[in-house]
Each structure stands twice: as structure tokens, then as C-alpha cells.
Amino acid sequence: MPEISPMDPNSYSRPDQVVVKELHLDWQVDFTRQVVAGFVLLTVECVQEGHDLILDTRDLVIKSVQDTASSKDLTYTLGEAHPNFGAPLSITLPESGKKTWKIKVNYETSPTCSALQWLSPEQTAGKRHPYVFSQCQAIHCRSLVPCQDTPAVKVKYTAEVRAPQGLTVLMSALREGQQEGEAHTTFKFSQPVPIPAYLLAVAVGDLESREVGPRSLVWSEKEFVDQAAHEFAETEVMLKAAEEVCGPYVWGQYDLLILPPSFPYGGMENPCLTFVTPTLLAGDRSLADVVIHEISHSWTGNLVTNSQWEHFWLNEGFTMFVERKIISRLSGEEARHFSAIGGWKDLADCIRTRGETDPLTQLVPDLNGIDPDDAFSTVPYEKGHTLLWHLETLLGGPAQFEPFLKAYLDKFKYSSLKSGQFVEFLQEYFKGQAEVLQQVDWQAWWTTPGMPIVTPKFNDALAIPCTALARRWVEWDPVTTKNPFTKEDLQALSPIQVRAFLAQLLEEAPLTSEKVCHMEEAYGMSSRLNSEIRFRWLRLCLRAKWDECVDAALQFITEQGRMKFVRPIYRDLYAWEEMRPRAVATFEKNRSAMMHVAAYVVAKDLHLRE
Numbered sequence: 219m220p221e222i223s224p225m226d227p228n229s230y231s232r233p234d235q236v237v238v239k240e241l242h243l244d245w246q247v248d249f250t251r252q253v254v255a256g257f258v259l260l261t262v263e264c265v266q267e268g269h270d271l272i273l274d275t276r277d278l279v280i281k282s283v284q285d286t287a288s289s290k291d292l293t294y295t296l297g298e299a300h301p302n303f304g305a306p307l308s309i310t311l312p313e314s315g316k317k318t319w320k321i322k323v324n325y326e327t328s329p330t331c332s333a334l335q336w337l338s339p340e341q342t343a344g345k346r347h348p349y350v351f352s353q354c355q356a357i358h359c360r361s362l363v364p365c366q367d368t369p370a371v372k373v374k375y376t377a378e379v380r381a382p383q384g385l386t387v388l389m390s391a392l393r394e395g396q397q398e399g400e401a402h403t404t405f406k407f408s409q410p411v412p413i414p415a416y417l418l419a420v421a422v423g424d425l426e427s428r429e430v431g432p433r434s435l436v437w438s439e440k441e442f443v444d445q446a447a448h449e450f451a452e453t454e455v456m457l458k459a460a461e462e463v464c465g466p467y468v469w470g471q472y473d474l475l476i477l478p479p480s481f482p483y484g485g486m487e488n489p490c491l492t493f494v495t496p497t498l499l500a501g502d503r504s505l506a507d508v509v510i511h512e513i514s515h516s517w518t519g520n521l522v523t524n525s526q527w528e529h530f531w532l533n534e535g536f537t538m539f540v541e542r543k544i545i546s547r548l549s550g551e552e553a554r555h556f557s558a559i560g561g562w563k564d565l566a567d568c569i570r571t572r573g574e575t576d577p578l579t580q581l582v583p584d585l586n587g588i589d590p591d592d593a594f595s596t597v598p599y600e601k602g603h604t605l606l607w608h609l610e611t612l613l614g615g616p617a618q619f620e621p622f623l624k625a626y627l628d629k630f631k632y633s634s635l636k637s638g639q640f641v642e643f644l645q646e647y648f649k650g651q652a653e654v655l656q657q658v659d660w661q662a663w664w665t666t667p668g669m670p671i672v673t674p675k676f677n678d679a680l681a682i683p684c685t686a687l688a689r690r691w692v693e694w695d696p697v698t699t700k701n702p703f704t705k706e707d708l709q710a711l712s713p714i715q716v717r718a719f720l721a722q723l724l725e726e727a728p729l730t731s732e733k734v735c736h737m738e739e740a741y742g743m744s745s746r747l748n749s750e751i752r753f754r755w756l757r758l759c760l761r762a763k764w765d766e767c768v769d770a771a772l773q774f775i776t777e778q779g780r781m782k783f784v785r786p787i788y789r790d791l792y793a794w795e796e797m798r799p800r801a802v803a804t805f806e807k808n809r810s811a812m813m814h815v816a817a818y819v820v821a822k823d824l825h826l827r828e
């Protein structure tokens with residue numbers, strides 16, 4: 219096996235020897251062959267004399283490597299490929315007495331590129347044009363560009379991308395104009411703020427846009443663009459609230475792109491252009507917390523970045539914390555607590571599924587030899603959030619902690635860090651409260667598996683009606699009492715409270731199929747289109763082994779590919795032994811329409827791989 223970097227267990231690159239500073243991409247998007255072909259120009263700097271430049275690659279076809287100053291070909295070797303981490307590309311740099319080089323790598327991607335999802339026209343809403351989009355986080359950028367695919371390295375980039383006429387190219391960057399050619403249009407981009415490789419993103423399709431704010435457009439296929447403009451009309455209000463919490467927004471534009479249904483995440487914080495799943499289009503703006511979350515990453519994650527995936531909580535735990543600070547600004551402190559209670563329940567569910575001794579439930583797990591896609595879970599999000607919540611309470615509340623948050627963002631902006639550096643800065647900032655901080659057992663926070671070592675006290679005002687209704691359902695005895703439930707039960711509950719009511723029931727022992735059948739009669743749950751409600755409702759039915767819901771469950775996991783929804787439903791179907799063959803058959807049939815990462819993790823959920 220080639221040698222993994224001592225700085226990052228998920229990369230071969232050695233930025234401690236030679237570091238990439240800038241990228242320029244020149245790409246042709248070829249839908250016929252399903253490849254991206256062209257070159258990348260890397261500006262690299264020597265850190266330690268006498269070393270090769272080592273880039274991460276995965277399934278790339280490397281055609282040639284040149285030193286642009288001399289136009290000479292350079293010697294390179296492509297190492298042995300690991301199935302998940304790919305292969306190191308070692309380039310011998312010319313001796314020139316110089317400290318910087320501009321290296322051109324001519325290459326193309328392969329049709330199996332794990333970062334890209336290629337859709338045929340039939341798989342799009344418009345049915346007339348093909349579509350392709352990327353998802354690079356955590357370590358898929360290397361299948362799109364040879365690069366130092368570690369979040370410890372940040373680069374500026376520019377790009378020139380050619381796509382067939384009629385299609386629009388978007389990237390995680392500022393749009394710098396387009397030029398019509400004979401059969402192709404060339405789009406130019408620039409990202410002047412240095413970003414880690416995982417934030418590189420591209421999408422090409424028949425796209426339209428609508429303005430929703432002074433710095434925001436929403437983009438999607440034209441079939442969804444009005445709906446999307448309505449759903450995300452509050453973007454600017456959210457951005458302003460985020461700036462109050464975090465400081466100025468440095469990225470210029472904040473656009474949203476609504477992807478096709480196979481997009482595997484709720485949202486992805488690609489700079490200047492957040493990617494979101496179409497399952498957020500609920501019609502009532504009730505799922506906008508995802509947009510608040512992605513906006514928050516503009517600071518926590520995109521400006522201040524985990525330097526290895528082991529410290530992923532610095533991205534996601536901080537982002538949950540900032541997200542809920544914004545929720546507090548927009549909807550009040552009770553709403554913040556309510557959201558935190560929901561997160562705590564999601565965490566409990568996750569720990570139950572993974573097992574409370576699973577080392578991957580540590581806040582800082584060991585990722586040596588482990589693909590971050592296999593480690594991904596609610597743990598860094600909610601255990602990370604719990605740590606920050608605990609620290610805020612310990613250190614005197616928001617009046618003390620919010621200024622600290624701003625100071626932390628200011629201190630680490632444009633850089634990458636590990637958990638220890640966060641602690642050092644916290645201790646320095648709060649040195650006046652050293653005895654208070656002495657109570658925090660950092661080692662236990664980092665390495666104890668299972669639920670957090672501290673359970674915060676949440677204000678449950680908004681949760682009470684949800685838990686009360688759930689209790690009534692649990693305690694109802696259909697043998698002795700006639701069905702007391704009516705649709706009025708839900709009338710006083712907001713969509714997020716209905717979601718919490720179902721989440722509460724999922725924490726209890728499975729209901730009988732008779733009870734869920736009564737619930738359907740009383741509440742008409744199956745006709746609810748809100749994806750978060752539908753998801754929990756279907757899980758409740760599957761756990762009750764209610765046959766009548768199975769078709770709807772299979773439809774739900776094939777009509778969209780958001781892993782947060784698809785994985786638990788596949789797991790529930792797998793756990794219901796009679797349904798196992800249908801689950802596996804549905805997966806096999808649908809696999810080619812799923813994005814690489816989604817198919818990879820569901821195969822594991824269905825025990826089709828180790």
C-alpha cells in the first residue's frame with residue numbers, strides 16, 4: 219500500500235513538503251462519454267526542499283504532466299489504488315532554485331467518478347437535457363481533480379468550463395461571464411477566497427434562476443424555480459441574522475441550487491452556491507432550517523475548517539450551534555431549545571443504531587483506514603453541539619459565549635484546525651475562569667463512545683404538546699377504550715411539532731399495526747407531503763409491521779436519494795425479515811440511479827458488503 223500522510227489519515231498528500239496554493243481548471247463536460255476532460259494548473263510552493271509533489275487521485279486518467287515555465291514534460295508515477303482512498307500521483311518537480319512552480323496536469327475523469335452523478339434526460343424534470351452534479355465532501359474531490367484532498371489545505375481557484383449549448387454551468391465560485399461558441403458555451407468562474415478541496419463543486423443542466431435577495435438567486439430546472447423562489451424567499455433575513463451572530467459574510471454571493479432528487483444530502487455548503495435537495499420544497503417554508511444550517515457553514519466549515527475529518531465536529535457541531543443561534547434570533551429562544559431537543563433525539567436514535575460502544579460514536583474518532591463516508595453520522599453534529607451548549611452554560615451564558623464565538627471565528631478564519639487548538643484558544647480567552655474550565659474533561663469528551671457525558675437541561679415548552687400526544691397514543695388500550703383521536707389533535711401543532719410528535723413515538727416501543735392504522739384514519743398521515751413528516755411516519759409504520767405502508771415506503775426511497783431518509787428506511791425494511799428480499803431487490807434495481815456514496819452506504823446497511 220502507498221503511504222498515507224502522517225498529517226491526514228484520509229489523504230496521500232504532503233502539504234508539509236510541497237503545498238498547492240492555487241488551481242485553475244480547464245474542463246470540457248462530455249455527456250456522451252460521461253467524463254470531464256481537460257487540465258488543471260496547480261500553483262505549488264516548496265515547504266521542505268527535495269520532495270515530490272504528491273496529489274490525491276481516484277479513477278483519474280492522467281495523460282501528461284508539464285512544468286509550464288519550461289513547457290517540459292515532468293516524470294510522474296501513479297501509485298497503487300486503494301478502493302476508497304484512490305492512488306497517490308507523485309510528480310518530480312524540476313530543480314530550478316525557485317520556490318514556486320506552475321504544474322499542468324492533463325487528465326480526464328472516468329465514468330465511475332465517485333464525485334459526479336450523471337443523469338440522462340429522462341432522469342431530469344425537463345426530460346430534454348442531461349444533467350451532472352458533484353458532491354466532493356468528504357474525500358471525493360480527488361476523483362474529479364488531482365489535488366491535495368485534505369481539508370488542511372486551502373486554495374483559491376479559477377475555472378473555464380465548456381458545456382453543450384443550451385446548458386448552464388454553475389460552480390462553488392463567483393460567476394465571471396459566459397461566451398457562446400459553435401456547439402459549446404464557455405463559463406468562467408473565480409473563487410478568490412481560499413477553500414479546501416471538498417468545497418469544489420460543479421453542476422451542469424438546463425437551469426434557470428430567480429432573484430430572492432440582493433445577493434441571492436435560486437437556481438433549478440425551470441419546473442421548480444417558482445416553487446423554490448417561494449420556499450427560500452427568507453434567505454436574506456437568514457443571512458443578516460447569521461452576520462449578527464458570526465460577523466461579515468465574505469463570499470459575496472449566496473445562491474441556492476435545487477438539485478435533482480438523487481442528491482444524497484439535505485444540503486451542501488458549497489461556497490457562493492449552496493446545493494439543496496428538492497425534498498425541502500414543502501410549500502410552507504417549514505424545512506428552511508437546512509438553509510440556515512448551510513448559511514452557517516459560511517463561517518463554521520468554510521472559513522474556519524477542520525484540518526482532518528477526525529475533527530469533523532469543528533465543522534458540523536459548530537454549525538448546529540450557529541444554526542440554532544440564528545433560529546433563536548429569528549424565532550425565539552424556545553425555538554432554539556426545541557430544535558436542540560429534536561437533535562438530542564436524533565442523536566439517541568443514532569447511538570441506538572450504531573451501538574453505544576461503537577468507537578465511531580466518539581466525538582473525535584480514529585479514521586486510520588476508515589472512509590469518512592462510513593464514519594458519517596449524527597454524532598459530530600449533535601454531540602459537538604452538546605459540548606458547545608455545555609460550555610456556554612458553564613461559562614456564563616450567551617453574553618459571555620457569543621463574543622467568544624466571534625473571536626474564535628476571527629482567530630481561525632481562512633485556516634484549518636484540530637480540536638486541541640480550539641481548546642487552547644478557549645482556555646486563553648476564558649483564562650479568568652480557569653477553575654470553571656478545569657471541570658471539563660476534554661479527553662472524556664473526545665473519546666467516550668455513546669451519548670454525551672453531560673445531559674443539558676432544555677426548555678421543553680414547545681415539545682410538551684408533542685410528547686403529550688405521543689403518550690396518549692402509547693397508553694391508549696384499544697381493547698378497553700374506543701378510539702379517542704380526531705384530526706383536531708394536530709390542529710394546534712406546527713409542521714415541526716408534528717415531526718417531533720412522530721420522533722417521540724419512534725423513541726418508544728413499536729406501536730401495533732392496529733394503532734398506526736387508526737392513526738392513519740384519524741390524521742390522514744399518508745397524504746402529508748412534508749418529507750420529514752413522511753419519513754418518520756413511514757418508519758413508524760414499518761416498525762409496526764403494517765403491510766399497507768410498504769409500497770409507499772419503497773416509493774419514498776426510490777423517488778429521492780437523500781441518505782438521511784433512504785438509509786433508515788432500508789434498515790427498517792431489512793430488520794423486518796419478510797420484507798428483506800423486497801428491500802434488496804428494490805436496491806439492486808434502483809442502484810444505478812443512486813449517487814455513488816448513497817449506493818455505497820446502503821449496500822452496507824443491507825449487509826451486501828462488509
Ligand code: BES
Nearest residue numbers: 355356483484485486487507508511782
Ligand atoms: N456538509 C454537510 C453535508 C455532508 C457532510 C456531505 C459530510 C458530505 C459529507 C451539510 O452541511 C449537512 O450537514 N447537511 C445536513 C443538513 C442538516 C444537518 C440541517 C443534511 O444533509 O441533512
Ligand code: ZN
Nearest residue numbers: 511515534537
Ligand atoms: Zn453541515
